Amino acid sequence: MIMTSSAASITLQNLAKSYGRQEVIPPLTAELRSGEFTVILGPSGCGKSTLLMMIAGLERVTGGTILFGDRPVQDLEPRFRGCAMVFQNYALYPHMNVADNIGYSLRIAGVGKAERQRRIADVASMLGLSDQLAKRPGQLSGGQRQRVAIGRAIVREPKVLLFDEPLSNLDAQLRHDMRIELADLHKRIGATSVFVTHDQVEALTLADRIMVLNRGRIEQFDTPQEVYRRPASVFVASFIGAPPMNLVPVEGDGQSLRLANGQELVRCAFSGSALLGVRPEDILLVHEEPASKELVFLLPVRRTEDVGSHRVLSAELAPEVILRIATSQGGRFEATDAVRIALPRDRLHLFASVTGRAIPNAFNN
Template sequence: MSAIDTAIRAAAASISLDAVTKSYGSGVKVIPSLSAELRAGEFTVVLGPSGCGKSTLLHMIAGLEHVSGGKIRIGEREVQDLEPKRRGCAMVFQNYALYPHMSVFDNIAYSLRVAGMPKSQRLERVRGVAKMLGLADLLNRKPGQLSGGQRQRVAIGRAIVREPGVLLFDEPLSNLDAQLRHDMRVELAELHRRIRATTVFVTHDQVEAMTLADRILILNKGQIEQFDTPKAIYRNPASVFVAKFIGSPPMNILSATGDGRVLTLGDGQVVANSSHLGPCQLGIRPEDILVDAGDGTITGDVAFREDLGSHSVVAVKVGMETIRVATPFGADVDESPTIRLRFPPTRTHIFDPETGKAIAAGTENLTP
């Protein structure tokens, strides 16, 4: 482990958000009230649709946005009233924000030079970061001579050369093409495993969230819908919003009614045994639905099929609703217009029809 790895690990600090609010003008609340604990050394992804407040939250942590109310602690310090440079954070922006007239070396070293670090120490620190990021042979180039991925690595190098306690990313991969996004995700994951910096990464891309995060904080209209590990969020979504936001295709959500014994779909088909009483929303992921399952099945009409190579997605009309069924590569799906399906009880979810919040996960097997 190099000196800079050790220094960043040692500097990693927790982030505490205590009833943080953000308002613009009179009555325009972007974040009504938000509380969360982000652990030291953890990679936290803030995920949500456009306009949900995720970048605003990141900017408040960095000090680029004023906090309307509440407290932000980094480590043991309250920082909501401190200038950005005094918070111990470093930020990587969506547009790289590199100085085009400076070399890669000078871009990375800029903050150290401004801080008055001696030249010999700057040289050593920058060379260490450049080696870590695969930029050692590019230090004399200008940003205009680099690819998008290389420019992004320079931006990351400029952030971590300061050995920050907190590393912030504001949708850093959105300007890259699909292959570069994949490559940079791998590089970011490897970098985090190496330096273990406290990282907050904002994105609207669920793939980035699922592949990079230790935990994902899902925002909806400035409020936390769920904050948990990728696996827990995927398997046990806390709400319909989360269930439909995570997954491709997203979770199927069907209207159902329980009489205390069974759940019945809108077209009258009984889908599962359940003690639930009253209306609900029944959720199941496309890949969890069994096709031609024999006893205890429901039937639907095939609307269309999508062959995606590794798997197929079949759209099935059940009553007035359409669900999607993902079948694995090589699965033999009947070409007839009618298809029989079964929802495994351990893979179903029940949500409140009014609030959208999860009521229960799992139903019971139908009696043959």
């Protein structure tokens, strides 16, 4: 089944939300492209659910405009916006069977019985629920109940499909399975999808683009690859990644970046205070002097963590400066060992100390 309604772009123009004097979302402008799967990612309290609720019409805007296509919708009731929402709480009717739960909105809208049954059957087939239609929610697993909630939303053939942390109540295996199903579902129905989460794995695996929110402000809005490989700020660099990016305070003298004790880390033309960033998996473990120009450091290992697919070493770059190093190399590493590492220039990041914003092209020369 392919949904027949055309997707709508979502344009947010100076959108703002306050509760009294408390500003939750300062004026925010962004465009969510038609048919795109956008993930709004951020920590608890950053305003991501509030933003989703304003798009849905469940929260009134304090200021600004919301456009679905070229149609302003910020003053419309939710039922007139042409969007559907899947909540963290499944909110299914326990006394209704699966078929009635999925088709409830169609019945309220006055859709004829034959058409209603056809669309319920199509959605159930798409979601693997065809043999569950006569059951009630209490007879279903958590994953099945979440699929029913999704079915109830997409049966209306919405132009905009909204998800408010829909996987957070599921266990790890079900979350993995549902991520795959959601990605496949999005490709099939083509609706503009907006998905709110605090889980970076969900964001990186589902999104066409990720909007990273911090205190109601957009830190970065880009593809998962760009957000991970070229974080626009210290916040993005430290929020995304497991383990997160190493951030080391340095001082540039116009030729090199150095630690507070004067130790040179890398050649760089930057002058002033900054934070040097490198992801744990980008640090090179070397067994001999590399042919490239990177400096080599011999660091004592202070702690090791074996997480199955790789190990994470905590090594002392300087007193009170610890680097976390992710490696899949064989062999054991003990807290009494030392490792030789190099910092590859093409994988390094530099951030301004005051603003926290990335300094572009710092290592291009």
